[in-house]
Amino acid sequence: MTLFSGAETPFSTLQRGVVDSAHDEAQVTFRDSGSVVRLQGVSRRFGQTRALHAISLTVQKGEILGLIGRSGAGKSTLIRCLNGLEQPDEGVIEIEGRNITGLSEKQLQTVRSRVGMVFQHFNLLSAKTVAQNVALPLKIAGMDKAQRQQRVTELLDLVGLADKAQSYPAALSGGQKQRVGIARALAASPALLLCDEATSALDPETTRSILALLKSLNQKLGITILLITHEMEVIKSVAHRVAVINAGEIIEQGPVWQVFAHQQSDLTRMLLRGLLPQLPENLAARISDQKQGDAIYSVHFAGDDAQGDLLTRFAAALPGKFRLLQGGVDHIQHYAVVRFFIALPAANAADEQQILSWLHAQQAHVELVGYVASHD
The missing domain is CATH 3.30.70.260 (ACT domain)
Known part of the structure; x- marks a missing residue:
């Protein structure tokens, strides 16, 4: 600025x-047409508490969409609905054109293989090496050892940790741990990467490096990313579009540059x-x-x-x-x-x-x- x-x-x-x-390069061009995520009229209540209300949102293939809101706005509930951990009371959720509402736990396993998760606090297994952490979802999926090793090598090279394969999480910095988490989330070649406050536990310099990595992965792999955050600086750095959520409702959305230029809500003005x-x-x-x-x-x-x-x-x-x-x-x-x-x-x-x-x-x-x- x-x-x-x-x-x-x-x-x-x-x-x-x-x-x-x-x-x-003003216009964002996606690698494929169509959407990876589509929500139509999604609502979720917990007793008398309304967590989500009539959410309609689309994430296009190859897009980075930033979802921003304050604590308690409904961001976490929305993510849990997207990966099937919560079922909406109303509305439709589609992942790659498939309606996932009402699916059984067994049916959801196929959907979850198409969705990678990156968490705020990394969630690495401390007793396993970096390579073993990244390989775990591939092992669970039944991939043979030689293929797993090749895939892990590729992923660690992709996230800049080729020399840390045999290290344990305790020996890594916060940024390195998050890179391992990203590599693990990419292991099964998902169509969608959900990043839940992926940089909020990191210092500013490390945050910039992780955001640069996510942007690079989006460009190299064409992977769709839904970035959940409460920091508008994160949205500005990496997202193509932004949706603002408040009290369970989407109150504003659009290309990032347009929302920065013409805020429609008091909350967006406050966040900016x-x-x-x-x-x-x-x-x-x-x-x-x-x-x-x-x-x-x-x-x-x-x-x-x-x-x-x-x-x-x-x-x-x-x-x-x-x-x-x-x-x-x-x-x-x-x-x-x-x-x-x-x-x-x-x-x-x-x-x-x-x-x-x-x-x-x-x-x-x-x-x-x-x-x-x-x-x-």
Whole structure:
């Protein structure tokens, strides 16, 4: 994120970030058509507690979908429904086009072989070596020893742990343990990888390396990933699309760059608060809904609308009619996402209308934050 603040900040600082945005990889292209996961009207209750309510969600083949929400939002229940550990009270769950609702435990075994799980706390067997941990699901599936050894070698090389095959979990770092967990989850060549808070127990640097690994696996193998998290930074780093869940309901979803640019819910705004430019605290504390002093507006541009010399033209078209307070540029999925705050003298209605009309004509999303009394 490129940040700037203060009225004296030149638009060129922001402009450079916008001009550098690329378009050649803007659209996510999946390797196959169709979906790996489809939920339609899924609800689950525990007594009087509603854990999931009318969830409808699709995860396309080759896609990384981030599901984000606070603790208790329903994320864990949703995962348990996807791997058959919970049965919904209502609705349909399909994995690779097969309806798994109502299947017997024996029938679910076939479905689970197509779904790999990566856990927050690794869940490795401490008495077994790295190679043995990765080989375990293959052994249970009945693969012969020579094939298991070959597959384990391939997987450990894929996750960057070829030299740790004979090590035990106690000798590994947290990031290495999670890489073992990922290799184990990939052992049976699943169509879907469920990552349940897979990075929340890791430090920031290790988190970045694990997310880079997941992104690489998605690109190399074409594997579909459903990433469950409470951290929007994780979603931003690796996901193609994001769905926001709250109190058991999906309240917002879309391509990550679009959700970052135009949040539709208060929860999403809260989750993004640390990643997007905000008004300085001393200024935000003075915001009032009383129409006096300066009107404070937040302005968003994204995608094609944030390209070229738009911001330079804004400054040139309306010189001296506004003050730039704070803002920044980010690049998400090769799209520019721009947010800044401006102050307009509330007393000058003609200038205010001219500025707002110009911004709307450029497809900007403009929102009145409030008013701040001018300093003498």
